[in-house]
Amino acid sequence: MPAQTQPPQVGRWLWTCRAGFEPHLFEELAWAGMAPRLLGEALVESDSQPGLVPAFARAAWRVVASLPPGTPDVQADAAARAIVSLPGTAPWVLQSFTPDSPRGNTLAAVAEALEAAVRTRLPSERLLDDAARARESGARLVTLCVAPDGVTAVGAVSAREALSLAPGGRRRMRREVESPSRAAMKLEEALDGLAFEPGRGDVCVDLGAAPGGWTQRLVARGAKVVAVDPAKLMPELASNGRVKHIQESAFSYAPEEPADWLFCDMAWRPLEVAQLLAKWGRRGWASHLVANIKLPMKDKNPVLLRVRHTLVEEGGWEGLTVRQLYHDRDEVTVTAHRLR
Ligand SMILES: C[S@@+](CC[C@H](N)C(=O)[O-])C[C@H]1O[C@@H](n2cnc3c(N)ncnc32)[C@H](O)[C@@H]1O
Incomplete structure (x- = not known):
């Protein structure tokens, strides 16, 4: 410098x-x-x-x-x-x-x-x-x-x-008073950059959902959410009729039917998360992807290269965007889609 x-x-x-x-x-x-x-x-x-x-x-x-x-x-x-x-x-x-x-x-x-x-x-x-x-x-x-x-x-x-x-x-998002976590602003900023967003009746799977900031923002848009996380959700989400909480690891979860959207904010190793998202792509389990990939390591670009490669070559995800958004810290936000 x-x-x-x-x-x-x-x-x-x-x-x-x-x-x-x-x-x-x-x-x-x-x-x-x-x-x-x-x-x-x-x-x-x-x-x-x-x-x-x-x-x-x-x-x-x-x-x-x-x-x-x-x-x-x-x-x-x-x-x-x-x-x-x-x-x-x-x-x-x-x-x-x-x-x-x-x-x-x-x-x-x-x-x-x-x-x-x-x-x-x-x-x-x-x-x-x-x-x-x-x-x-x-x-x-x-x-x-x-x-x-x-x-x-x-x-x-x-x-x-x-x-x-x-x-x-610097895309500052308004902090929603009812939102249970800061993470919600990362999702709002990511959705803001897309041509369209999840809406009424869409089925969304949220991997690493707890305590529920993302799930809450999706439910507020009228979507149905399958929230996958071993940790607890906020009580008002756990009792919400449009939220189904699967209290297990995302690595062992398989959806009963394909979802419209796959969201992922799991605090887990990026290459393993990329493999998991690639599996969702390959199996046609979701059409749209929004994922936050954690990059706590010093050498971030080599890891990102492998994440990109895994998502595109092994997962068949298309239109991949990878950006560190204003609300992202040691992490980047990935968006992609896949036509079933
Ligand atoms: C950053 S938090 C997610 C915040 C959430 N998006 C929100 O808006 O409230 C990371 C979450 O990943 C979850 N997690 C870590 N490993 C997981 C796994 N194997 N399967 C599912 N969730 C996992 C943790 O339990 C934690 O709740």
């Missing part, structure tokens, strides 16, 4: 990740031949975007300007000039972020002020306020990165290619 944050180079790609995971993101980009460079906490730069989305990336942009230190007005003028000279007529969604690290987070107010100053300098008819509509509007995400050591940059990416529509990829 450089002692001081390095400014990104114009024309290259700027990536951000969870602080502490820069070496893993760097390694993924290096393996893909993208000539990465560590810029500082939560920031990595590369030549271009690899075909396979790096699991440890939260968001990425092509760098359109690297702003020298200056007064807020001078920086806002320079950022606005760079944005206005972007080719094309796509609407802009203007955002700002700071690296998600203790030092980066102290700059949140500076980033907000710069964003506000740049906004006033841009033609208002080009600005789209609602990031949720960015993809359907063919908009471009234009992002101001305000990092420690006076590093400020402007990046842009088409919303349709963007890894996340949230500033800096």
